[in-house]
Amino acid sequence: MREFGYQRASDVSGALAVLDADPDARFIGGGTNLVDLMKTGVERPSRLVDVRELPLDEIAVTRDGGLRIGATVTNSDLAAHPEVRRRYPALAQAVLAGASGQLRNMATVGGNLLQRTRCAYFTDVTKPCNKREPGTGCPAVEGEHRNHAILGASGHCVAVHPSDMGVALTAFDAVVSYETAQGPGETPLADFYLPVGDTPHRETALPPGALITGVTLPPAPVAARSRYRKVRERASYAFAIGSVAAALDVRDNVVRDVRLAFGAVASRPWRARAAERALTGGPATAEAFAAAADAELAAAEPLRDNGYKVTLIRNLVVAVLSELAEEDAR
Template identity: 80%
Template sequence: MKEFDYRRAPDVMGAVTLLDNDPDARYLAGGTNLVDLMKSGVERPARLVDVRELPLDRIEPSPDGGLHVGATVSNSDLAAHPEVRSRYPMLAQAVLAGASGQLRNMATVGGNLLQRTRCAYFTDTTKPCNKRDPGSGCPALSGEHHNHAILGASESCVAVHPSDMAVALTALDAVVHYETAHGQGEVRLDQLYLPVADTPHRETALPAGALITGISLPPVSVAAHSRYRKVRERASYAFAIGSVAAALDVRDGVVRDARLAFGAVASRPWRARTAERALIGAPATAETFAASAEAELAAARPLPHNGYKVTLMHNLTVAVLSELTEAVAR
């Protein structure tokens, strides 16, 4: 591991100042992803700025009736919070599906959003990777790609985003708040991650040196009737091969509102807006759910060994929406 300078930030502005104009510095919170990447040589920061002790560890009501979640709230605390569990159950379920208990105790909300892909070519520094070394190529295109993207990929990168939490937050229209040396800013979660295009090394819309300070959850009534379902290759802790975050408002047998996002199918959490449009105003039936999934997945461009994800996501979407409809009826 490369030697590095370590600083503990005294406050938010102190943290931002320590990172300002230093491309070789990184923020350190739980370290559950960054430290692993440092050990493998993917990340080689010259300085770590420890932000874990900053006063950003609270979950509080926001003025609009939603919730504000501080960036250093642990994943465990987020999943256990009574307001999150009752008002945004898909978020609590996504967090609990995301890692082992030990990791959830260490990992933070802000760090979870910035974790990097688990693509084997990205984490192996002996292999080319456009995300790690721009212009070097993407060997996953002709190599091992059974868990790679079917939506929104490009010839430059077909890796998927690993976060479960971010999928639920995308469906909930969450807003990310950040601080820079030039002031505060915010970006909607569904706009945080950049399209992969031919610049996969540029992953987020955050300004250079920005520190995530928190996330706002809007007061979305449909979110109380929500669910997160994750499919993985083994029952124990593992990353998704496909996941669905869904919220549904059904009245008199008709879908009045719907929120839907997919995970493990693209370089970013995939907001299924085409499916949402097909759902709203339609009868809450399995046929409607199937048609909405087909409409969203019409844009899928699977590779030779991951076409199974199209069928998987279709069936998973229908199953989750059907379960939500039955729960509302009871």
């Protein structure tokens, strides 16, 4: 591991000033991903700026009935918060599915959004990887890619984004707030992660040196009846091979509102807008749910060994939406 400096930030402006003066510095919250990447040599920061003591650790109901979640809120506190459980249960479920209790006690909301892929070629510095070293190639395309992307990938990178939390936040139109030396900014989570294209090393739309300060969830009555379902290769805590965040509002067997997002299928949490359009105003039946999933997955381009994900996601969509529809009918 490269030798690095360390300091605690006492205010946002001070934290930003460090990165403005030293572009090789990095912000650190819980460090549950960054420190691992430092150990393997993927990340080699000159300095770590600890932001855990900044006043960004509150969860508050907004005036319009949404939620404002501070960037340094821990995953444990997020999953346990009564307003999160009441208004956005799929978000609490996603967080609980994401890691062990020990990791949730350390990991932060801001850090979760910025965690990097667990692709084995990316984390092994002896292997080529366009995400880690642009222009060297993507050996996963022809190599080991069973858990890799089926949507939105390119020949330059087929890695998937690992966040469970991000899938639920994407389903509910979350907005990311940040601060830079030039002032505040915000971006919808739908635009936060950049398309892979031929620049997979450029992962987010954050300006250089920006610090995430929070995430805002707009009011979404449909989210009160929502669910997160994750499939993994072992029962203990592991990254998803496929997941679905869903919310459904049904009246007289007609879908009035629906939210769908997929995880572990693309380089970013995947909002299933084609499926949402296909369902809205139609019948709440298993056949309609399957057809909507097929409409979304028509764009899938599976690799040699990961075509199973198409069937997996289709079945997850039907199962989760059917469960929610049954609950609505009670």
